[in-house]
Amino acid sequence: MPNKMNSLTIGGLARAAGVHVETIRYYQRRGLLSEPQRPPGGIRRYGVADIERLTFVKSAQSLGFSLDEIVDLLRLEDGAHCQEASVLAGQKLQSVQDKIARLARIEQVLSDMVARCQAQQGNVACPLIASLRTGISEAAQT
Amino acid sequence: MPNKMNSLTIGGLARAAGVHVETIRYYQRRGLLSEPQRPPGGIRRYGVADIERLTFVKSAQSLGFSLDEIVDLLRLEDGAHCQEASVLAGQKLQSVQDKIARLARIEQVLSDMVARCQAQQGNVACPLIASLRTGISEAAQT
DNA sequence: GTTGACTCCGTAGCTGACTACAGGGTCAAC
């Protein structure tokens, strides 16, 4: 998929993605986004793919990935050879599944709480800490 | 649940929770962990509940929550009145569900990739960016 | 009762992830 209609300036890209121009440059330095070729005596242009890439970076960040980890994810996106890639993908898969499992437990506790709050008054428990207690022991709920 | 056997020094707590002593003090200043009463001319002691609380903070951080957001979660844990609490819990629930949804899409793409890499050789696609494309449009896969 | 490890408190420094200039070049609309 090449660049179709790369017509955005860096400022336009920033507005479209909801980030600052300086953030885009910073990401380029960090290797999260490539710098398009600059025409001699001209300025660089960006396309829709760049907007989506930035949006992905921001989304992944809010899921608890560091920029270095996001570089890894983008390496997979950009296509690497199966040999190395599937090892990396396996590791990322593991960490994603782990995050999902922990979030699911938090979700359970929160939705229980909201439901019980609707049903009764006063105080209801919200055992978030217990929900993530190390062992993933689903027995033991005294 | 009161403090049963609060026998840890701050150093012991730090070791047990896998954080630095300074981090604990920092969290106390930020309101994530309370400072136990210091006996006159003595030192503070901590218990198992503190270990679990620290572990929860670290876990929540890796799920993309800021310390301020974790303070909110801990407010729910510590018990507030239903009126205010359920509004807050509802907001948190929303953001947790959103995170889970995005992570589930990433999981799908990664596990597909790993599976296809096992089945064939060469390069396989890994459309992570597309998986989070805004609209949650599950049609349109050109 | 001394000593070595540790606590307490305050303040300063570091890292990751931006964010803000400054000074010069480019573009497009008049």
Add this chain to the structure above:
DNA sequence: GTTGACCCTGTAGTCAGCTACGGAGTCAAC
């Protein structure tokens, strides 16, 4: 063909979240 908005490069500053350090006090084992 000028002007105002914007781009480019580089470097410095900011903010969240720690991390390190200094000097005085506390504890427990000898």
